[in-house]
Amino acid sequence: MPQSKKKPMLKKAAAPAKKVAPKKSAAPASKAAPKKEEVKIPAKKQFQLVRGMKDVLPRDQWYWKAMYDKSQQLAIDYGFDRIETPVLEEAALFMRSVGKQSDIVEKEMYVFEDRDQEKVALRPEATASVVRAYLQHGMWNQPQPVKLWYWGPMFRHERPQSGRQRQFTQVGFEIIGDASPVIDAQIIQMAYLFYTELKIPVNVQINSIGMPEDRTRYKMELVQFYRSHRGEICETCKVRLMKNPMRVLDCKEPQCQPIKTAAPQIVDYLSNESRDHFMKVLEYLDELNVPYFLDHTLVRGLDYYTKTVFEIVTTDGEQGSQTALCGGGRYDLLVEEMGGKPVPACGTAPGLERALIQLRERQIDVPGAPAPQVYVAQLGDLSRRKAMLLFTRLRAEGILADQDFCKNSLKSQLESANGKKIPFAMVIGQKEVQEGTVIIRDMDSGVQETVDFNKAPQILKRKLGLDSAAV
Numbered sequence: 011m012p013q014s015k016k017k018p019m020l021k022k023a024a025a026p027a028k029k030v031a032p033k034k035s036a037a038p039a040s041k042a043a044p045k046k047e048e049v050k051i052p053a054k055k056q057f058q059l060v061r062g063m064k065d066v067l068p069r070d071q072w073y074w075k076a077m078y079d080k081s082q083q084l085a086i087d088y089g090f091d092r093i094e095t096p097v098l099e100e101a102a103l104f105m106r107s108v109g110k111q112s113d114i115v116e117k118e119m120y121v122f123e124d125r126d127q128e129k130v131a132l133r134p135e136a137t138a139s140v141v142r143a144y145l146q147h148g149m150w151n152q153p154q155p156v157k158l159w160y161w162g163p164m165f166r167h168e169r170p171q172s173g174r175q176r177q178f179t180q181v182g183f184e185i186i187g188d189a190s191p192v193i194d195a196q197i198i199q200m201a202y203l204f205y206t207e208l209k210i211p212v213n214v215q216i217n218s219i220g221m222p223e224d225r226t227r228y229k230m231e232l233v234q235f236y237r238s239h240r241g242e243i244c245e246t247c248k249v250r251l252m253k254n255p256m257r258v259l260d261c262k263e264p265q266c267q268p269i270k271t272a273a274p275q276i277v278d279y280l281s282n283e284s285r286d287h288f289m290k291v292l293e294y295l296d297e298l299n300v301p302y303f304l305d306h307t308l309v310r311g312l313d314y315y316t317k318t319v320f321e322i323v324t325t326d327g328e329q330g331s332q333t334a335l336c337g338g339g340r341y342d343l344l345v346e347e348m349g350g351k352p353v354p355a356c357g358t359a360p361g362l363e364r365a366l367i368q369l370r371e372r373q374i375d376v377p378g379a380p381a382p383q384v385y386v387a388q389l390g391d392l393s394r395r396k397a398m399l400l401f402t403r404l405r406a407e408g409i410l411a412d413q414d415f416c417k418n419s420l421k422s423q424l425e426s427a428n429g430k431k432i433p434f435a436m437v438i439g440q441k442e443v444q445e446g447t448v449i450i451r452d453m454d455s456g457v458q459e460t461v462d463f464n465k466a467p468q469i470l471k472r473k474l475g476l477d478s479a480a481v
Contacts, residue, residue, distance in 0.1 A: 062176025073369050076376035077362055081181040084200050090159040095139035101131040107138035109313030118166040132165035137357055140184050145350045154187030173364040184357035191287050193356045194318040195294030201322050201336055201358045202300050210368045214302035216320040218288035219309055220280045228279040229255045239269045259307040275306035284317055291318055310337055314344040336360035382412035383474055385427035389420045389439040397438045407467045
């Protein structure tokens with residue numbers, strides 16, 4: 011009887027546990043659930059690229075490799091160290107450095123709140139990120155200047171067009187910690203060599219926008235001049251005149267070109283120090299035989315630039331059309347603006363998609379994949395196993411081999427080797443497996459010989475002229 015009374019008590023005690031089971035703390039998870047359901051996946055849809063994005067297909071990979079190799083070699087030659095910064099940064103980083111009223115921040119930057127309610131941005135450019143890393147990791151304690159280079163994707167929500175994508179790639183060279191005009195000239199020379207050594211003909215357009223006090227004097231004259239032509243300029247220039255006057259010089263609208271050409275030139279408002287710095291930069295470029303043109307309307311679109319600014323443009327002759335490929339300049343106030351001590355700096359960032367277009371359109375040859383030296387052919391499953399082992403040994407010996415192990419027809423394999431102009435073929439059939447041999451065939455003459463399987467790689471090396479020692 012006592013036991014029968016206890017059993018109901020156990021059941022009653024267990025009841026509250028069942029009521030507590032649906033935890034109230036699970037409420038946030040239930041609130042988050044609809045966010046996952048917001049993305050509706052259509053059935054059997056053939057997905058396409060997001061607008062403004064591009065796939066880099068195999069046919070273009072060797073162009074990209076050529077550009078990367080050239081960037082890396084320039085970095086090594088000029089003593090630059092590689093840096094990689096994340097594509098995601100605090101949005102305020104770019105608002106402060108690039109400028110709140112710049113087109114990048116106002117119209118183009120990808121900004122959103124993450125799950126921690128932090129406002130972040132996909133980097134629209136990398137100079138600000140590099141300066142952030144310079145400060146955060148105490149690079150000012152290193153011997154100055156610090157030379158850094160990078161390669162990676164940037165993001166801007168622009169109107170997609172030829173050479174302009176919403177995800178694009180830049181290689182950048184930044185020198186932080188030196189105010190000498192030699193640095194400006196060296197950065198410009200590196201950008202110039204990047205293109206000319208890829209056989210893309212280019213020129214340099216260059217200007218000086220001085221320091222903030224120089225620009226203050228200049229802006230007063232520029233605004234006064236443009237106001238006298240207010241009825242002739244485009245609506246965008248009217249807005250820029252109020253918010254960021256020097257940006258009117260960036261205008262590409264045909265109706266604004268005569269006014270822009272006749273506008274006051276900033277070089278007439280430079281301080282003696284800014285003017286002397288600019289003249290020395292030009293003298294260095296003259297000595298280096300880097301062709302340049304003075305362009306008083308060149309101001310660049312980022313707020314952090316000071317003194318020297320430049321662009322690299324294509325040229326097809328004196329009267330040829332021009333396409334801007336990259337830009338850069340000095341940014342002596344950016345490190346201080348981002349919380350550090352005053353540190354001068356200069357840099358450039360070539361855009362690689364535009365360079366790729368030039369390489370294609372000009373049909374410029376770039377190094378491709380090295381040609382295979384031998385084709386390994388087989389006939390039958392057992393032969394295939396031995397052929398795979400032979401292929402592995404050839405690779406270990408530094409011999410570039412090709413194969414189609416999925417094919418069963420010996421004829422189709424040799425046709426493939428012949429079509430690729432591979433000089434030799436190594437053939438293994440059932441007889442060769444049993445005898446421990448392999449046939450080496452000269453694809454041009456058709457002459458072939460049977461050799462020991464284990465000695466085959468060394469014999470082939472001798473035929474290729476890779477090993478002068480007798481086998």
